[in-house]
Amino acid sequence: MPERSGGRLCSRVTAELGGRIVAGEYVPDQVLPTEADLCSIFGVSRTTVREAVKRLHGKGLIEGEPRKGTRVLPTARWNQFDAELLSWRMQRGVTAEIVDQLYEVRDCFEPRACALAAVQGGPSDKVQIQAHFHVLADTSLTTEQRVAADLKFHLAIFAATGNLFLISLGSAIRTALQLSFTLSQRRSPMSQTEQALHGHICRAILRGEAEASERYMRRLLKVSHRAVRRALAARTP
Amino acid sequence: MPERSGGRLCSRVTAELGGRIVAGEYVPDQVLPTEADLCSIFGVSRTTVREAVKRLHGKGLIEGEPRKGTRVLPTARWNQFDAELLSWRMQRGVTAEIVDQLYEVRDCFEPRACALAAVQGGPSDKVQIQAHFHVLADTSLTTEQRVAADLKFHLAIFAATGNLFLISLGSAIRTALQLSFTLSQRRSPMSQTEQALHGHICRAILRGEAEASERYMRRLLKVSHRAVRRALAARTP
DNA sequence: CACCGCCATTTGTATGATAATTGACGACGC
DNA sequence: GCGTCGTCAATTATCATACAAATGGCGGTG
Numbered sequence: 001m002p003e004r005s006g007g008r009l010c011s012r013v014t015a016e017l018g019g020r021i022v023a024g025e026y027v028p029d030q031v032l033p034t035e036a037d038l039c040s041i042f043g044v045s046r047t048t049v050r051e052a053v054k055r056l057h058g059k060g061l062i063e064g065e066p067r068k069g070t071r072v073l074p075t076a077r078w079n080q081f082d083a084e085l086l087s088w089r090m091q092r093g094v095t096a097e098i099v100d101q102l103y104e105v106r107d108c109f110e111p112r113a114c115a116l117a118a119v120q121g122g123p124s125d126k127v128q129i130q131a132h133f134h135v136l137a138d139t140s141l142t143t144e145q146r147v148a149a150d151l152k153f154h155l156a157i158f159a160a161t162g163n164l165f166l167i168s169l170g171s172a173i174r175t176a177l178q179l180s181f182t183l184s185q186r187r188s189p190m191s192q193t194e195q196a197l198h199g200h201i202c203r204a205i206l207r208g209e210a211e212a213s214e215r216y217m218r219r220l221l222k223v224s225h226r227a228v229r230r231a232l233a234a235r236t237p
Numbered sequence: 238m239p240e241r242s243g244g245r246l247c248s249r250v251t252a253e254l255g256g257r258i259v260a261g262e263y264v265p266d267q268v269l270p271t272e273a274d275l276c277s278i279f280g281v282s283r284t285t286v287r288e289a290v291k292r293l294h295g296k297g298l299i300e301g302e303p304r305k306g307t308r309v310l311p312t313a314r315w316n317q318f319d320a321e322l323l324s325w326r327m328q329r330g331v332t333a334e335i336v337d338q339l340y341e342v343r344d345c346f347e348p349r350a351c352a353l354a355a356v357q358g359g360p361s362d363k364v365q366i367q368a369h370f371h372v373l374a375d376t377s378l379t380t381e382q383r384v385a386a387d388l389k390f391h392l393a394i395f396a397a398t399g400n401l402f403l404i405s406l407g408s409a410i411r412t413a414l415q416l417s418f419t420l421s422q423r424r425s426p427m428s429q430t431e432q433a434l435h436g437h438i439c440r441a442i443l444r445g446e447a448e449a450s451e452r453y454m455r456r457l458l459k460v461s462h463r464a465v466r467r468a469l470a471a472r473t474p
Numbered sequence: 475c476a477c478c479g480c481c482a483t484t485t486g487t488a489t490g491a492t493a494a495t496t497g498a499c500g501a502c503g504c
Numbered sequence: 505g506c507g508t509c510g511t512c513a514a515t516t517a518t519c520a521t522a523c524a525a526a527t528g529g530c531g532g533t534g
Binding site: 008009044046068 | 526
């Protein structure tokens with residue numbers, strides 16, 4: 001029985017059940033114990049189980065039909081960009097595969113987001129980006145604080161695009177990155193190269209230079225990806 | 238009382254409430270009637286309301302705390318790529334803004350997905366892509382059937398990448414495109430240009446030509462975007 | 475052997491009650 | 505007068521129970 005404290009009971013059950021599903025304990029198509037069984041498994045009432053199940057249904061993980069039971073949906077129907085789902089996946093082991101796929105995705109849209117921010121971002125958006133960069137460059141802060149600033153820097157770029165989809169995508173990425181940084185041993189202070197690239201990106205966006213910001217972001221992602229992979233590889237063996 | 242038939246009661250309430258939120262009837266931060274009020278508004282029991290609320294919670298639309306009530310979260314925390322959420326947004330009016338942002342995102346991902354499919358896709362993946370293209374090219378079928386094949390063609394490309402995030406993205410896009418096609422008056426038979434571009438993409442992927450497939454997909458998206466915009470503009474005035 | 479109808483199982487919905495959380499207000503002491 | 509503390513009330517969270525609806529299987533019957 002997971003007696004992890006904090007948070008609502010329903011949330012804990014949701015996380016437990018969701019975690020087991022993403023861990024492959026219950027595989028797509030069919031399965032999942034009946035609600036009554038889940039009650040005894042988790043030691044909670046049917047109401048609570050049901051609400052957890054509904055939350056997972058809302059994320060596209062499962063689907064229920066009377067008499068036939070509640071079955072796990074194929075992974076293609078899961079909302080892989082859901083922040084909670086991502087966090088469950090990464091807490092059950094940050095594999096190189098997840099990280100690689102994540103950077104693949106980031107490489108698709110972050111450079112473009114830079115270009116959009118440079119062209120379409122308003123002055124207030126750009127000031128935000130700059131502000132977060134300044135925190136990032138402040139060497140007197142703790143690593144943790146600078147990691148937070150790093151995330152906010154990237155989120156501010158998304159916000160500047162004004163594209164709801166990209167903004168939402170940013171939130172998901174935020175969760176993933178935060179975990180990948182934290183779990184992969186809070187990599188040593190950001191390299192000089194990454195530091196410098198952040199600066200280049202920031203300035204390019206402020207000046208409205210779309211292509212330059214795009215290029216710099218591509219390079220940053222390449223460098224960052226390598227760093228995360230190294231940190232990950234150094235942990236597992 | 239929305240007496241729309243079909244589907245479970247809980248699903249209807251979820252769609253109604255979710256629809257009202259995305260329509261801006263309840264704005265972010267604060268508000269939302271108490272559960273008891275929602276019961277009388279929708280004419281259902283508290284159990285049902287609660288399960289609908291939990292589903293929306295799972296999508297990141299709302300958050301509840303005892304005594305403080307249930308409040309709408311800022312749009313940045315919504316899972317914009319959730320298929321249901323997208324469908325609610327588009328059913329309440331497919332604005333040019335949504336379509337534009339959607340194509341912006343597609344332009345980020347789909348060309349890259351083509352390149353990945355060309356390089357990393359296995360033989361069976363590629364056969365699938367080809368099969369859907371052949372349906373698409375069959376002029377003897379109904380428009381509806383070919384629209385379906387069009388969607389499947391794009392989904393097959395995502396599937397061939399093997400990247401879970403991209404595959405999930407495809408599902409969301411699928412919903413959006415289906416609606417945008419349907420609502421925007423099922424545009425006249427796909428233009429010759431689009432037809433030809435699908436063929437170019439298909440062949441380039443089968444041959445493993447990453448850059449070529451990427452280029453063709455970019456052109457297809459450009460053409461398709463214009464077509465949808467035209468269809469949309471012709472409907473509203 | 476084939477067809478029909480009843481029964482058991484499982485999710486869906488309803489109802490009522492109790493716990494837990496937290497904001498608001500008022501009483502008390504300094 | 506002012507601050508601190510306790511009580512109250514409102515609202516979600518959780519529990520227990522019951523009934524409805526759907527569906528697959530089982531057994532009865534011709």
